Amino acid sequence: MTATSRRNRRAFDLQEATALLARTPPLLDAWLRGLPDDWVTAHEGGDTWSPFDVLGHLIHGEEADWLPRARQIMTSGDACAFAPFDRLAQFEATRGRTLPDLLDEFGGLRRQNLAGLAALQLTAADLDRHGRHPAFGPVTLRQLLATWVAHDYDHVAQIARVLAHQYSDDVGPWRAYLRVISGQPG
């Protein structure tokens, strides 16, 4: 592998971002499909989310957040703010469903949305176009698309944390070495 001069930042590249986004459904599938229900619905206590809840949230993002907002920027810029995103919509939408069903739906929606993104034929100049976020105002299309990727990883890290949390007691003294459990910066 070749070293690069700046290995802690990558300039945003639409083709790379698309490649990263395409990998999230298969990664979650390889990880979660077929796990016992008690792991799929495990959480960190209180109102925290399970892997099942996270899947529902990612599906809702495909339906209501990323590509719809990208299209809004391309068609009407910052004329209107984005519709606020409901971070709790999945609890109603996923009631009675199964994880394999959610994995299938997420995979299908992501494929469809990446095809929709490609169809926009975005140019470098398009990435600088502005939209308006309902909470913090002006954002660029580049920021929206970079956030789509980082948001996937926020939830991948969350699933790792939720699953590891289940063994918080069982790991005994090793807890000190496991920042995913201890919450300590490592």
Add this chain to the structure above:
Amino acid sequence: MTATSRRNRRAFDLQEATALLARTPPLLDAWLRGLPDDWVTAHEGGDTWSPFDVLGHLIHGEEADWLPRARQIMTSGDACAFAPFDRLAQFEATRGRTLPDLLDEFGGLRRQNLAGLAALQLTAADLDRHGRHPAFGPVTLRQLLATWVAHDYDHVAQIARVLAHQYSDDVGPWRAYLRVISGQPG
């Protein structure tokens, strides 16, 4: 999905732990194989690790840590401390290798080690057997095996963090919503 009374802890179960451990190589494969080199070698700055480095570390764990220590507990209990684990061994061991090569090796070793674990035919009583950790002393076989699982997830979360970190600037004001980047508890 059915609710369980205690969704934030799972009692350690060898069969479940084995199922979780078996999923880590395919999950990393789905995520990382074929990514551009600059993503595979990306890190968080300074001496932090890239996904490539993490893979090397996981391989070294399969060779020198988990199953060898489990076998030591079964054959000689806590008579001798475990050999210390070299957390930097991968830098020498992976020099000049490729990520697909490391993914193949990790998958093969994990499969082989889970077969080796099954061959030990551990009983519930065996899980209470003691070994001796070179730094913090007495540990049980159950703690070692639970840590094997949680350690995988520590590094899954790390890879998510390293990749998301690359877009730390590109996400703009969304940074506040992304704990994988901000480091804030959410």
